[in-house]
Amino acid sequence: MALPTRKFDAVVVGAGGAGMRAALQLAEAGLKVGVLSKVFPTRSHTVAAQGGIGASLGNMGEDSWLWHMYDTIKGSDYLGDQDAIEFMCRMAPEVVYELEHFGMPFDRNENGTVYQRPFGGHSRDFGAGPVQRSVCAADRTGHAMLHTLYQRNVRANTVFFVEWMALDLIRDASGQVLGVTAMEMETGEVWIFHARATLFATGGAGRIFSASTNAFINTGDGLGMAARAGIPLEDMEFWQFHPTGVAGAGVLITEGVRGEGGYLLNKNGERFMERYAPTMKDLASRDVVSRAMATEIKEGRGCGKEADHILLKLDHLGVDVVEKRLPGIREIAKKFANVDPVKDPIPVVPTCHYQMGGIPTNYHGEVVVPTPGNVSTVVQGFYAAGECACASVHGANRLGTNSLTDLLVFGKASGNRVIEYLKENPGHKDLPADAGEVSRARLARLDGQTKGESVFEVGAEMRRTMQAHCGVFRFPDMLTEGVARIEEVTERVKRTEIQDKSKTFNTARIEALELDNLIEVARSTMICAEARKESRGAHDRADYPKRDDESWLKHSLWYAADNHLEYKPVVLKPLTAQSFEPKVRSY
Amino acid sequence: MGDMDRLRWRCRRGLLELDIVLTRFLDGPYEALSSVQRDTFSALLTLADNDLWDLVAGRNDAQTAPEQEIVERLRQA
Numbered sequence: 275m276a277l278p279t280r281k282f283d284a285v286v287v288g289a290g291g292a293g294m295r296a297a298l299q300l301a302e303a304g305l306k307v308g309v310l311s312k313v314f315p316t317r318s319h320t321v322a323a324q325g326g327i328g329a330s331l332g333n334m335g336e337d338s339w340l341w342h343m344y345d346t347i348k349g350s351d352y353l354g355d356q357d358a359i360e361f362m363c364r365m366a367p368e369v370v371y372e373l374e375h376f377g378m379p380f381d382r383n384e385n386g387t388v389y390q391r392p393f394g395g396h397s398r399d400f401g402a403g404p405v406q407r408s409v410c411a412a413d414r415t416g417h418a419m420l421h422t423l424y425q426r427n428v429r430a431n432t433v434f435f436v437e438w439m440a441l442d443l444i445r446d447a448s449g450q451v452l453g454v455t456a457m458e459m460e461t462g463e464v465w466i467f468h469a470r471a472t473l474f475a476t477g478g479a480g481r482i483f484s485a486s487t488n489a490f491i492n493t494g495d496g497l498g499m500a501a502r503a504g505i506p507l508e509d510m511e512f513w514q515f516h517p518t519g520v521a522g523a524g525v526l527i528t529e530g531v532r533g534e535g536g537y538l539l540n541k542n543g544e545r546f547m548e549r550y551a552p553t554m555k556d557l558a559s560r561d562v563v564s565r566a567m568a569t570e571i572k573e574g575r576g577c578g579k580e581a582d583h584i585l586l587k588l589d590h591l592g593v594d595v596v597e598k599r600l601p602g603i604r605e606i607a608k609k610f611a612n613v614d615p616v617k618d619p620i621p622v623v624p625t626c627h628y629q630m631g632g633i634p635t636n637y638h639g640e641v642v643v644p645t646p647g648n649v650s651t652v653v654q655g656f657y658a659a660g661e662c663a664c665a666s667v668h669g670a671n672r673l674g675t676n677s678l679t680d681l682l683v684f685g686k687a688s689g690n691r692v693i694e695y696l697k698e699n700p701g702h703k704d705l706p707a708d709a710g711e712v713s714r715a716r717l718a719r720l721d722g723q724t725k726g727e728s729v730f731e732v733g734a735e736m737r738r739t740m741q742a743h744c745g746v747f748r749f750p751d752m753l754t755e756g757v758a759r760i761e762e763v764t765e766r767v768k769r770t771e772i773q774d775k776s777k778t779f780n781t782a783r784i785e786a787l788e789l790d791n792l793i794e795v796a797r798s799t800m801i802c803a804e805a806r807k808e809s810r811g812a813h814d815r816a817d818y819p820k821r822d823d824e825s826w827l828k829h830s831l832w833y834a835a836d837n838h839l840e841y842k843p844v845v846l847k848p849l850t851a852q853s854f855e856p857k858v859r860s861y
Numbered sequence: 862m863g864d865m866d867r868l869r870w871r872c873r874r875g876l877l878e879l880d881i882v883l884t885r886f887l888d889g890p891y892e893a894l895s896s897v898q899r900d901t902f903s904a905l906l907t908l909a910d911n912d913l914w915d916l917v918a919g920r921n922d923a924q925t926a927p928e929q930e931i932v933e934r935l936r937q938a
């Protein structure tokens with residue numbers, strides 16, 4: 275029996291910042307847009323973003339998109355595609371002002387202009403000194419952005435499917451994408467969403483690691499769906515570890531703390547970042563700070579009984595600054611670390627935070643895959659934006675505040691591209707006869723499984739394996755063993771069993787389906803990391819401590835079906851600017 | 862299972878802080894709540910993440926006494 279079907283011009287999977295920005299573009303163009311989300315839109319993970327949105331408005335002193343571009347490329351350790359980076363940095367002020375006009379309550383200067391705060395890795399004049407480039411709404415930038423975009427979408431008649439989980443991509447024989455299957459959580463029913471264009475904005479997959487700042491919903495569903503449908507995943511070895519997650523809990527202490535003057539100490543009370551990054555010190559980019567912390571810990575200068583963490587000191591800022599500029603921090607430290615940071619330093623460790631890799635796209639948000647004779651062939655009808663996509667603007671490492679910029683710029687750009695595509699391609703193409711069969715088979719397997727594996731245990735094993743074998747510092751023997759281990763975990767994921775087979779809101783089923791996605795992300799990460807024999811950005815190998823542009827200035831592409839890797843060149847030619855040639859990075 | 866599962870899913874939030882606290886609460890103190898208190902807890906879950914977190918973190922208090930009672934318990938979780 276065919277699955278029930280709904281038809282839309284465009285289906286957007288994901289209602290975070292990227293999905294809602296894209297949907298808005300489409301709905302305001304008068305298209306029929308359906309947006310699916312596992313949770314209520316304003317509860318998407320974007321709500322967690324506190325630090326701000328990077329854009330060279332120049333409200334606090336001179337700034338330019340070219341400097342922003344330079345910082346982004348340098349931050350990416352030259353793995354970012356320079357066409358996409360130029361596009362993003364040039365567009366950033368425009369999308370920020372648009373958001374302001376949509377009603378976003380940005381913090382302001384006394385003269386009425388939008389306030390901008392300093393943030394790690396952002397500089398003026400090609401690294402001459404720090405610049406204030408991050409626009410924010412107190413510590414609620416992501417929250418304010420989601421609420422602003424949600425209201426605007428409602429006004430534009432975007433149709434939201436809340437508590438719906440997309441399961442699989444639907445492609446026809448030519449490879450064109452024709453929509454997704456999705457399960458309504460309330461009823462357990464599976465539907466086909468038949469779309470002329472399908473846009474993924476499913477966010478990151480930070481839950482593959484045990485120490486993670488990501489919310490539990492960040493299970494990489496878009497990546498899993500794409501990988502299972504034969505789309506390669508790009509640059510999955512690159513994961514940003516935030517330097518300051520609360521030790522043991524993962525909860526993030528925003529970089530704004532260091533922006534406002536907090537700094538890191540080792541067990542000797544030494545402000546060690548002065549040794550590693552004499553100019554930027556505690557404001558150096560995240561990989562530099564994480565590596566320094568890991569080195570301090572590895573060399574026995576960690577704090578606490580187990581010498582396993584670093585201390586973040588901010589008591590010298592005074593109660594007033596902490597409460598006014600960093601309002602959430604005090605409560606977080608009390609609740610998850612049991613310290614009051616206006617009196618005592620907070621114990622922190624590098625914690626998985628952001629996924630640089632993802633579904634390969636160009637700077638229009640079109641998904642691109644290699645075909646004979648063309649490394650970037652557009653997959654018809656398929657788009658991706660936000661953390662699930664790899665445009666690639668973040669390359670081997672992302673600068674703080676550049677993700678929200680990415681959501682707005684590429685959300686809008688992909689929306690625009692869909693509009694153009696739909697003008698040229700009227701009408702729905704017929705669904706293949708077996709549309710939805712893959713999802714039905716997966717669900718039937720799960721429901722019929724006996725003597726199977728526990729979703730919780732297999733998931734925990736996956737997270738432990740990733741953390742131990744593929745964390746912020748990577749060792750060759752651990753990686754080799756990690757590849758074997760993650761393959762074992764993959765076999766176990768194929769045999770997950772759930773006890774509760776009910777239809778209504780079956781969270782056990784949802785978590786099993788999420789694990790199917792997480793495991794693809796974990797595999798791709800481990801395989802790409804083992805293969806890349808250099809250190810670049812967030813990929814830091816003990817046996818290959820240097821960047822190797824001769825062999826490795828290229829993007830990894832991992833294929834799920836047979837675990838094989840291909841590589842494609844980095845785009846070094848910007849749209850109009852001069853190319854930034856790879857240089858040794860220092861801060 | 863449906864109702865409890867629905868509740869468990871609505872404890873999945875955009876903020877990891879809430880994921881941790883709400884799950885701790887659901888797995889522990891929730892059991893001892895009266896049905897009226899359970900309804901109050903469900904109602905609190907409809908708040909925006911940051912507003913709910915402000916309550917849990919003690920930056921704000923709830924509007925009503927019954928809500929505040931649940932909030933106090935969440936603060937202990």
Ligand SMILES: Cc1cc2nc3c(=O)[nH]c(=O)nc-3n(C[C@H](O)[C@H](O)[C@H](O)COP(=O)(O)OP(=O)(O)OC[C@H]3O[C@@H](n4cnc5c(N)ncnc54)[C@H](O)[C@@H]3O)c2cc1C
Nearest residue numbers: 288289290291292312320325326440477660661675677678
């Ligand atoms: C604590 C924290 C602080 C941060 N602070 C900043 C900052 O200050 N500045 C910055 O630039 N970046 C920051 N980041 C990063 C940034 O917040 C994220 O990269 C960004 O919000 C991701 O947005 P998104 O729209 O791609 O995805 P998300 O906001 O994660 O949204 C994903 C959406 O997809 C939906 N979804 C997923 N799977 C499915 C499925 N199978 N079916 C249906 N729907 C699905 C979800 O329900 C959700 O609506 C921070 C990250 C964290 C963790």
